[in-house]
Amino acid sequence: MSAAAAAPSTAIPAASLWRCFGAAHAALSILWMPWALLKQVDAFLGFLTPVELLRDVALALLVLAVPALIIAMVAMLGAGLARRLGAGEPAAHALAWGLLIVPVGWVCLWQFGSAGWAWLRTVSGTSLSLNSHLRVGAAVALLLLAYALGRQGRWRGLVGKTVQALLGLRGLALLALALSCGWLLLQPPRLLGPADAPAVPPAAADQPDVFLFTIDTLAAQDAMVCGDGPTLMPRLREFARQATCFDRHYASANFTTPSTATLETGALPWTHWGVQIVAKMSADVRDHTLARRLREQGYETHSISANLMASPRHHGSFAHYDTDTISPSPSLGLKPRRALTLFPDTTLPFWLSGLVPFLDTLDVYRFAEHNPFPPELSYAAAKQQLAKAHRPVFMWVHTLPPHDPYLAPEGFKYQLLPQGELDRWSQMLGMGHYTPAQQTVIDKHRLRYRESIMAADAALGRFLDDLRQSGRLDKAIVAITSDHGESFEHGFMGHAGETMNEGVLRVPLVIKLPGQSTGRVVSQPVSLADVAPTLADLAGGGGLPRADGRSLKPALLGDTLPARPVLSMAMERQSRFAPIGQGHYVLIDGDHKLTYDAAARTATLHDLAADPRETTDLMATQPELGARLRADLEARLAQVEQLRARQFGGTR
Missing domain, CATH: 3.30.1120.10 (Arylsulfatase, C-terminal domain)
Known part of the structure; x- marks a missing residue:
């Protein structure tokens, strides 16, 4: 009797496309998604209303139907192949369910482990890091466990119990999916697509192009752009000698999202409120961008970004650009994030990208010794866009290196640190706190970082040469800066978090006027919030209504700027719905x-x-x-x- 009673719970049910889809969707929506949401729910609630969060959950449940269907189809194709090879029905069904359980089980276990690891780091107060070697080791251990269970004859029983459990959740998952569809009819998300371009006046014949170049994670104290001393950026130094170089220029925040939102609007983070990694700017601010102001003056407006967090898609301001491009890259991890920007007003690009976390680990090994985000790809996209331009352009190009991984291309790698040390992505530490005993290895990371700066400078120099040869550069307004720097001291490597030292906040700023040939250095503190008002002023567009910054035009013309304090902030833990008491x-x-x-x-x-x-x-x-x-x-x-x-x- 006991064997008969046990049989239903361990027997492998018949597999069909509908059953496999329901089981896969149940695993992703009921087991995986709550854990994915748990890690970021505090941040989401800091800038999303309950209605917006419910919309994102509903949309996530709908989007999860796509991978669930793909997994189900692969499972049924596997079963069909098994039958063609002469396997019996029980074996074909077992294979189908096995092909389903492996991917959904891996994703769920990864998410549970990631959440548990984050909790352990929080309660232990240490900078524990789960590097790629440990992740791959965990995957190998799981495969060995599955093999051992198979050798002991327990595999079928384990599969049977798992399938029965997932099928038991299928009804709840499908009900949630149906309710989500109904909710989305009431609260439809905005889709990325060509915006309705407003009528624009014809551009003046002498209207200069406006180029804004941002090099991610470029610390002024490492780049050493202004002045006549040593530099890691000889091409930018050469350009700065015929421009204005600000050697005390400060980012408005210590990571990309809030700083680049400030760059678009001139508004400080406490004004635009894009203060969490996944947060959009508030609607009233993102409607007053530099791109919109220049577009109203007849400019074509284009954004090209290698970092999704710097993209207007992420900020919610994409409607003010004629084109908004995510730079091409061979990175596997970028692909689902970029695909999910189809819903730019949601948190999905940073939430559901965790559904394929192993892609990031594959990147670590596929691009073991190289950065998969070379700036040349961004500049090539910019050249293609310029070739199609018919009016004066405002073009913002954001490149990623020297952002980690600090892996410079051939010709720059090994110039400061010899081969055999920190020359593979998997050997590099993640961002975070470190002990004094680790300072020596942190200093070696800094040398690799500096090699990446050298390579980024060369790539920028080549693109400036192209602009000069095309006749655009000398007639253009050009600004070159960064969103934030990088820390290799004070017990913290990287950026973001609570670190607000000079390495993270002080970044280069070089601005060149059309036809300018005389260089000058300004040592007065200025802010990243000043860049957008300055470019708007230089292009004849006047001020930006929500800007906290000011135009630096007087300094560019050789006059003195009135003294004014500069502000920077780290507000990741501050909710826009609660009184200011964090940050x-x-x-x-x-x-x-x-x-x-x-x-x-x-x-x-x-x-x-x-x-x-x-x-x-x-x-x-x-x-x-x-x-x-x-x-x-x-x-x-x-x-x-x-x-x-x-x-x-x-x-x-």
């Missing part, structure tokens, strides 16, 4: 830098002229200065909080 904020007034922790309500003060490495806190020795700067920053925060409360309301 790290920097106020730079002349040579002095105040860093304020809003949660702990503590501040540090540094004299950047006397102490550029920020090793000595002056709050105790210069209390009056510290109190004045802190009062200034807190007054600004209070004003911003009033605006936030009016726009988004209080705590929900």
